[in-house]
Amino acid sequence: MKKILIVEDDAFLQGLSAKKLSKEGYSIITASDTPEGLKALEENPDIVLLDLVLPGGDGYMILAALRAKESMKDTPVIIFSNLAEDKDIKKARDLGATDFMIKSNFTLDELAEKVKELIG
Amino acid sequence: MKEEKDELAKLREENEQLKRMNQVKSDWISIAAHQLRTTLSAVKWILKMLLDRDFGEITQEQNDFVKKAFASTERMVLLVNEMLSLNHTEDATLNFIFEPHDLTELVEETIFDFTGESHGKGIEIVFLKPDALPPAFPFDKEKIRVVLQNIIENALKYSDRGDKIFVAERIQEGKIEVVVRDTGIGIPDGEQQNIFSKFFRATNAKAKDEIGSGLGLYVTKFIVEKHGGTIGFESKGSEGTTFTFALPTSRT
Numbered sequence: 001m002k003k004i005l006i007v008e009d010d011a012f013l014q015g016l017s018a019k020k021l022s023k024e025g026y027s028i029i030t031a032s033d034t035p036e037g038l039k040a041l042e043e044n045p046d047i048v049l050l051d052l053v054l055p056g057g058d059g060y061m062i063l064a065a066l067r068a069k070e071s072m073k074d075t076p077v078i079i080f081s082n083l084a085e086d087k088d089i090k091k092a093r094d095l096g097a098t099d100f101m102i103k104s105n106f107t108l109d110e111l112a113e114k115v116k117e118l119i120g
Numbered sequence: 121m122k123e124e125k126d127e128l129a130k131l132r133e134e135n136e137q138l139k140r141m142n143q144v145k146s147d148w149i150s151i152a153a154h155q156l157r158t159t160l161s162a163v164k165w166i167l168k169m170l171l172d173r174d175f176g177e178i179t180q181e182q183n184d185f186v187k188k189a190f191a192s193t194e195r196m197v198l199l200v201n202e203m204l205s206l207n208h209t210e211d212a213t214l215n216f217i218f219e220p221h222d223l224t225e226l227v228e229e230t231i232f233d234f235t236g237e238s239h240g241k242g243i244e245i246v247f248l249k250p251d252a253l254p255p256a257f258p259f260d261k262e263k264i265r266v267v268l269q270n271i272i273e274n275a276l277k278y279s280d281r282g283d284k285i286f287v288a289e290r291i292q293e294g295k296i297e298v299v300v301r302d303t304g305i306g307i308p309d310g311e312q313q314n315i316f317s318k319f320f321r322a323t324n325a326k327a328k329d330e331i332g333s334g335l336g337l338y339v340t341k342f343i344v345e346k347h348g349g350t351i352g353f354e355s356k357g358s359e360g361t362t363f364t365f366a367l368p369t370s371r372t
Binding site for chain 1: 150153154156157158160161162164165166168169172174197200201
């Protein structure tokens with residue numbers, strides 16, 4: 001079973017995403033802040049859904065740490081955020097994000113489709 | 121002499137203060153939009169999951185109501201996005217990038233981007249390409265894309281199935297004009313002077329129940345004028361509307 005790491009501090013949004021994606025047949029790991037997110041990288045998920053605004057740091061820190069890890073340098077990372085100024089998108093891309101989705105512009109079935117497209 | 125200096129210093133100080141206030145306003149809008157988006161995401165995701173039967177079966181009547189709620193949420197998302205885009209446009213007053221581009225290509229690209237929407241609505245967009253293609257000239261490609269999108273989107277919104285929208289490009293002395301003509305609902309006589317005002321929406325536009333914030337044409341005019349260009353329209357009763365904007369081909 002493919003493993004998805006969801007890093008999201010909003011408990012409700014995290015719960016909904018986890019429910020939808022586990023229903024699609026994925027195994028889910030969740031993290032609610034930056035330290036938890038960094039720790040969860042040890043489990044080598046197949047894909048990471050990453051929020052940007054997170055307690056104890058931010059999503060960029062996790063993205064940078066992940067890309068520095070040999071085993072995860074090619075792992076798809078979808079930034080899933082409502083912070084979407086041009087500078088945020090550029091920074092995420094420069095750090096190696098695979099895709100950038102604005103939460104309120106998508107629904108979870110579309111997210112699941114994107115995940116499927118990336119990891120099958 | 122001294123008085124003049126004092127006056128100048130005072131004006132500078134006031135100007136600085138206005139800039140600071142504008143920054144506070146922009147930051148506030150960004151933060152508010154982020155909060156609104158988070159709240160809207162939760163509502164939108166749940167409604168879609170209900171519709172997808174992720175929480176189990178629902179009745180036909182429940183389905184119809186949830187569908188309406190979902191559509192309303194989509195409108196709110198669009199309004200938040202428009203609010204942010206306006207905020208950016210106003211912020212970006214000094215950030216126009218004027219580089220030589222091919223306007224004809226941009227018009228074609230933009231029309232192509234609307235293919236799905238126009239097919240869906242049964243409206244044809246016809247581009248009357250000029251015989252002699254205009255040479256590349258300096259303009260801000262992404263901002264003029266917004267101008268074209270806003271005008272064509274309006275034409276699509278306020279036309280009916282089976283209608284045609286004509287887009288033409290004309291080379292004039294020192295400028296290039298783009299004309300977008302529709303046979304839609306038109307702009308009522310008494311409201312024409314307000315059409316470029318912020319948040320203004322014509323009564324017949326609101327009645328047609330299309331989503332809109334009343335910001336599109338305001339932003340459009342703002343961008344065209346930043347290019348040193350002009351924009352105007354003609355609309356007679358219910359015979360439709362023709363929007364024309366002109367951009368100077370050289371920057372002085």
